[in-house]
Amino acid sequence: MRSMDVLVIGGGPAGVAAAAEMARSGLKVTLCEQGGALGGAIHRQPGNPARAVPVPRAQSARWHKLSALLAKTDAEVLTFHAFIGLDATGAVLVEDRRQGRLLVLRVRALVLAVGGLERVVPRPGWHLPGVVTVGGLQVMMKVTGRGPAGSVLLAGSGPLLLAVAAQMTALGAPPLAILERSRQVLSPLRAAPLLLWPRYLAEAAGYMRRLMQAGVPWRLGSSVQTIRPTDDGRLETVIVDGAGAVSRIVVDKVALHDGLRSNSDGLPPAAHATDRNPHVVLAGDCREALGGVAAIADGRNAAQQVIARLTGAPPMSSASRRIVDTERRAQQALANIFDFGIPDLLKLPDETILCRCEGRTVGALRQMLATDDQPSPREIKLNGRIGMGSCQGRFCVEWAGAMLAQQTCSAQPAGAEFIGNRWPSRPVAIRSLLGPAVADAISSIPPNESD
Amino acid sequence: MTDRSESFFWNGQRISFEPADTIAAALERAGVTDFGAGQGPCNARYFCGIGACQACVVSVGGTPAEACLTPAQAGQQVRTLKPVRQ
Ligand SMILES: Cc1cc2nc3c(=O)[nH]c(=O)nc-3n(C[C@H](O)[C@H](O)[C@H](O)COP(=O)(O)OP(=O)(O)OC[C@H]3O[C@@H](n4cnc5c(N)ncnc54)[C@H](O)[C@@H]3O)c2cc1C
Numbered sequence A: 001m002r003s004m005d006v007l008v009i010g011g012g013p014a015g016v017a018a019a020a021e022m023a024r025s026g027l028k029v030t031l032c033e034q035g036g037a038l039g040g041a042i043h044r045q046p047g048n049p050a051r052a053v054p055v056p057r058a059q060s061a062r063w064h065k066l067s068a069l070l071a072k073t074d075a076e077v078l079t080f081h082a083f084i085g086l087d088a089t090g091a092v093l094v095e096d097r098r099q100g101r102l103l104v105l106r107v108r109a110l111v112l113a114v115g116g117l118e119r120v121v122p123r124p125g126w127h128l129p130g131v132v133t134v135g136g137l138q139v140m141m142k143v144t145g146r147g148p149a150g151s152v153l154l155a156g157s158g159p160l161l162l163a164v165a166a167q168m169t170a171l172g173a174p175p176l177a178i179l180e181r182s183r184q185v186l187s188p189l190r191a192a193p194l195l196l197w198p199r200y201l202a203e204a205a206g207y208m209r210r211l212m213q214a215g216v217p218w219r220l221g222s223s224v225q226t227i228r229p230t231d232d233g234r235l236e237t238v239i240v241d242g243a244g245a246v247s248r249i250v251v252d253k254v255a256l257h258d259g260l261r262s263n264s265d266g267l268p269p270a271a272h273a274t275d276r277n278p279h280v281v282l283a284g285d286c287r288e289a290l291g292g293v294a295a296i297a298d299g300r301n302a303a304q305q306v307i308a309r310l311t312g313a314p315p316m317s318s319a320s321r322r323i324v325d326t327e328r329r330a331q332q333a334l335a336n337i338f339d340f341g342i343p344d345l346l347k348l349p350d351e352t353i354l355c356r357c358e359g360r361t362v363g364a365l366r367q368m369l370a371t372d373d374q375p376s377p378r379e380i381k382l383n384g385r386i387g388m389g390s391c392q393g394r395f396c397v398e399w400a401g402a403m404l405a406q407q408t409c410s411a412q413p414a415g416a417e418f419i420g421n422r423w424p425s426r427p428v429a430i431r432s433l434l435g436p437a438v439a440d441a442i443s444s445i446p447p448n449e450s451d
Numbered sequence B: 001m002t003d004r005s006e007s008f009f010w011n012g013q014r015i016s017f018e019p020a021d022t023i024a025a026a027l028e029r030a031g032v033t034d035f036g037a038g039q040g041p042c043n044a045r046y047f048c049g050i051g052a053c054q055a056c057v058v059s060v061g062g063t064p065a066e067a068c069l070t071p072a073q074a075g076q077q078v079r080t081l082k083p084v085r086q
């Protein structure tokens, strides 16, 4: 650790692009990644390079270019370092997970590029072991180079289902089926705007070709309604198809995905520096979930903002901003054919888990909402313990907010109304908090001399 | 076929792993999907894969850590977070 101007959090495309751009301009940059390697969700690198999951060529080329760019700079990369928060004194708290200690850093700018989240709509049984997110299943394949064992059902909505099904197939482990909730995916009228983005169409065509050759069905209008454990440790799913017909199928794994979303709840908001705080800039999917191409451009945008603020250099070209705008329109076109809407959650059975961390149910929230005094999002969290758990509401406040809105026919509250943005923005090991903090990296303390 | 010389312990049971495996990846390969009693009322298990959901937290050498982020290390004692509830 050495003195630094800028701390970048997150080693995905947005964070790497931001770090490389700022380092090239002469700023002293440190990049912290909580995992063991750079790449983020999309460019997750295989443990064994000989066993890589096939990805579109343009996608791997983007990452090669980006990581080569970073390698040419003097930016410092710290893996197994997790951002914990910005404290009241304006210090950035980072947990060194290897050493189990807390770093208290003072920097001039902080770029947060911690990535987005997958949405998974709650349904009975979505909390069971063996139920994973589609992206989580993909991460596992990318790391191990192997397809999942046993029979797998992919369900939900979005292009990621196709991509992951094709990757599973290429690894010799095709899913039983893809259940795509939207019926509109192939509607020419809805899909027409996508002709403006041939890159997405070509990628999808490649995936579909592979799936058709392998005979993997892509059932439009179908969804998994309920998941139950069987006596022999498998999962029985109840499926409703586009015509309303119900069927049951027993599988080993269910992978769910209902789109991607931003992840800024719980993070300090973007702001100019004050006499205490550094400049804070959010970049990539955590700011707005727009995909891998936009994440790189957004990282560059963030870098240019920081460079302008720290060096007084005039803002540079608007090319990156235009890429982000174009990708936003592409995502809107995709959202038009897939189904990222929120179903009527008030119809879920009472025993459905809503908050996975605290095990709070739909029934518990329904009861709170049935009282004459409508609870506020904060009250739902503090009294109902929904969104209180260790994921800090990342996988439930959207649904709690939707239930509140559906019950009261009002606008859906933002996730931040439940969560706020006080640190820690993620759980931190108590031993790190209790241990000797390594203060002020500007006069940095090498690991072994700190105690 | 593969070098399976390295292993850690899951609740006392030996689990082989490959270079760069996370604890979650090695448990998955060994067919362990239910990680036992977790931080809340639901059992611990792999879900998001990116360190966001906290569902996969297990005890790694006595410290709670996400199985999906923590690299497997030879000889490590990895356990269910809490004693299994009745
Ligand atoms: C699971 C998953 C799978 C996906 N798969 C695909 C795909 O196959 N194809 C596709 O086009 N798009 C995919 N996407 C979308 C795509 O990942 C994004 O559009 C793009 O990667 C966003 O880049 P990013 O840099 O903003 O975030 P990410 O790539 O998510 O990178 C964020 C990085 O920040 C790190 N981080 C998070 N919190 C902290 C913290 N507190 N401290 C330190 N580091 C932290 C994470 O470990 C991660 O490496 C996927 C998204 C997810 C969530």
Ligand code: FES
Pocket (backbone or CB within 6 Å): B045, B046, B047, B048, B049, B050, B051, B052, B053, B054, B055, B056, B057, B066, B067, B068, B069
């Ligand atoms: S699986 Fe979600 S944090 Fe590990």
